[in-house]
Amino acid sequence: MRMHRLTLLAPAVAMAVLAGASPAPADDPSSAPIDTIATAPPDQPEEPDLVEGAPDTPAPAPSDAANHTGNMPDSRGCEQGWYYHPTSKNKDHHKGVVVERANHNGTSRTAKSTFTSEVSGTVGVAFSGELNVKVTVAVVESGVKFGVTVSASLTAKIGNSISVDTPPHKTTYARYGVFPLKSYGYSQYTYVNCGKGSKKNVTIYTPHRVGWAIWEN
Template sequence: MPSSRGCEQGWYYYPTSKTKDYHKGVGAEQANHNGTSRTAKSTFTSEVSGTVGIAYNGELNVKGSVAVIEISGKFGVTISASLTAKIGNSISVDTPAHKTTYGRYGVYRLKSYGYSRYTYVDCGQGAKHNVTIYTPHRVGWAIWED
């Protein structure tokens, strides 16, 4: 027998899985080539600041802040609707002989999957709308060499 209370009608978001962090750069990529035969120190400093928010593919149908709460609760991670990478942050790394080290400052976003679904007052549910969502997780540098 159905409950006489019914359900709260509206869109809901249900996270199902997560993968890894993906870096979203703020400002220009920086590079330093070491043309010597010894390891050299490369120092990169962020020259601009910028805010990175949520990005998604599919039909989210809820506010980003709602998705953040659901993802955070499901996976036990600290994420935000937006994070700001600030000017003046520096990092120093070793660049091997005859290699180029690259750096880009920005925000790592957690990639996760889920779906949004409409719930009716009689507790019936509409179709699932799949969503891939990138939620800001932490500020930092992406460093690589070639």
Template sequence: MRMPRRALLAPTVALAVLAGAGPALADDPTPSPTETIATAPPDQPEETDLTEGASETEASAPSDAVNHTGNSPDARGCEQGWYYHATKKAKDYHKGVGAEQANWNGTSRTAKSTFTSEVTGTVGIAFTGELQVKGSAAVVEIQGKFGVSVSASLTAKMGNSFTVDTPPHKTTYARYGVYRLKSYGYSQYTYVNCGKGSKHDVTIYTPHRIGWAIWEK
């Protein structure tokens, strides 16, 4: 029996990832289809001022950089420029690509719901605060600090399918996209004499893996 499918307005994130593209990461295993599926729409990021996309150009030097060019306490000196320092890791948040999908099972038996991604889309870094470094530099720092695999961008492609059981008289919701790891850190300028500038706090979401977000109610 073929069940109808309809597109809905989407929340931007989901609670359960049931991956259909790319390998699961060792530090963040993917649930199997037999595990419990979330029963409510997932939380959205707390930040309301997220900037989508990170520059690949480092910010200019602070205006007081000329005041830090004296003799270095270390004869070797330091490489002057902006640096990013990761401090704390949070959880993954899902950024959907394409429309949310849903399948209602109006029968008295469990039915199969099959969802297929209908568009291709690339998801990049998002952040709030002052990310003064290149996006790729922040990615390297986050990977080294937390031992996770993240990227400056990941592409969720059209045509990926996933099948899950829908219980009687329930609706299964699905959205394909990219999970982004939320973490905290700060940007700081290092001067040629090894002095440090002020810290600029950053909350950053870095693409972590591609997958389906599934929930039912």
């Protein structure tokens, strides 16, 4: 079954299977399938103050930078500026580039459901709080801290397909897009004498991989 752009279905709260797209282009991070069973479709980023995109340039220095003496100045000095410090990670969420599609099997036999993306879309970094560093800095620091591959943006491409079995009298749902990693950290200003400014908490979603979210009820 091909996906139709104007079909919008409410997510099902049932068994969910997250699967990488197949077949996938060589440069598509969804090339490795995932066999994770869940009890609901994957969450989508939904913080009320979530900002799409991230700074291309660091924020200005705090207003007290010129007079800041800090704690325990270091005679060697430090490179003054904003730094980002990741602290902990959550789970992968899923940002769809199209709305959910569905195929109902009204027969008494297992049927094959095939979903194909008819649009493409790019998902970038999103955050809430004060991310006062460049997006590239936050991406690199998050990848190093958590030992995962994350990017400033990933594109879910048109024409990517997946086929799954739909049991008798069940409905299979599909959503194609990008899985961002949700994590937490803080931005902090370091002064030339190595003193530290106040911590600015950040919740950040960094694109992790491209793929399909598949679930059924």
